[in-house]
Structure formats: C-alpha cells, structure tokens
Amino acid sequence: MRRGDRLFELIEILRRARGPVPATAIAAELEVCKRTVYRDVAALMAQRVPIRGEAGVGYVLEAGFHMPPLMLTPDEIEAAVLGAQWVQTRGEPDMRRAAASLVAKIEAIAPDDLHSFFAQPVTGVAPVETPPEVLASSDIRAAIRRQKKIRLEYRDDRGTLTDRIVWPVLLGYRDEGRILAAWCELRSGFRYFRTERITQAEILEDRVPKRLAQLRADWERAMAVERERYYGPGAVNAGEPASDRS
Secondary structure, eight states, rough: HHHEEEEEEEHHHHHHHHHBBBBHHHHHHSSOHHHHHHHHHHHHTTTTEEEEETTTTTEETTTTTTGGGOOOHHHHHHHHHHHHHHHHHHOOOOHHHHHHHHHHHHHHSOOOOGGGHHHHSSOOOOOOOOOOOOOOOHHHHHHHHHHHHEEEEEEESSSSSEEEEEEEEEEEOOOOSSSEEEETTTOOOOOEGGGEEEEEEEEEEESSSSSHHHHHHHHHHHHHHHHHHHHOOOOOOOOOSSSSOO
C-alpha cells in the first residue's frame, strides 16, 4: 500500500472508531508494524490533522475534522449527485449500487449544513429503459482491467452474424445502451460494438498483446482519423462514428 493511501486509511480507522484506537490495532488493520504507525501519526499531526494520543490508551481523531480533498463546494456536491443519478438510471446493477454507495460516503463526510443537497437535490435525471445484454458490463470492465481478450458473436446493423475475437479498450455509456470500443482481430482494426447486439460472448484467458495504455493511445489516434473522415479536417467531435461499422 502506498504511504498516501495508508495515511488516508489510518484517518478512516480513527474516524469510524467510537473511542481511542491502540497503535497495535491500527498496525494489525494496516498490516504494518507499530513503528510505522507512530511515524504515520506523527506525519499527520505535523500536517495539523487533529489526532490526540495517550500512552497505553490509543489515538483519537477530534470531531469535526474533514480532509481538504473532501471539503466540497455546493456545485461539486450537485455535480457528484447528478452524476450518480445518471449512473443509477442507466448503469447496470453493480454500477447503480456503487453510485448509491458513493453518494452515501460523500454525504457522510459533508458538513451538516450541506446535507440538504443530498436529501432534496435540485437536479434530476429522467429514467430510461436499457436493452438486455448477453455479456454483463461488469465482465467487460473486468476484462479491460485484466487485459483479457473477448470472443463474441455479433449481429451488425444489417442483421449479419459474425464471430470475433476483440481486444477491449473502453466501455462507453450512452442514454440507452452501451458501446464497446475494441481492436477486432477479424477486421484488423478498431471497431465499435453495441452491447445489445452481442448474442454470445466469452472472456478468454488469452491476454491482449499490448499494454492497455498503448492500446488506448492507438485507439485515440484511430478515433482522430475517424473524426476527420466523418466531420472534416480539424474536427473535434467526441464519440463513436455514426455507424458501428463492424
């Protein structure tokens, strides 16, 4: 665990505790030695984090402390809530749960005078019906992170079925449905696949032979060429081409 992440986790341990937390308990949860805990606490105190310590008792985080990155403005809170609302109405079940959990965590650390921004948000998102999918979006996201190839059977906009092996790059979310950007071995190029048109799919054990960062850079260059082809030189339009062009 990186030191910055460990300091954050240490604060969270003290935040949720109802009383003093001994260094031994903190060390066990963070899987470090007590000497590391002493150094980390000293570093936090040097940064004016209000931690009190008493020998033989433990450490306490004084009430009312909010880490600077979490001191959100009203506009930032409304942006976060609006984004979570969008995911909750258009995302798959695990993303909807994650969005709800995110809002709950932000609300938990927000000052009391801003809680109304969560209870009575001034923004809203209209619900939509998302089409059924054979391949779960959570599996696609996992395949991208793990750099695994995907075998799929795909029905294009003309109704033709083809078997593909693709290298997934990005899962794009739209108001209705999702689009997978991937390198297609069959076409030897980047293609866009509407997930509701995938009729069969399998995550393979074969790894994509390129690092994700390099594959993403290649895809972005290919997108730039596509934008010029569809919209003319110098075009900056975002998104996939008008057709899934499979």
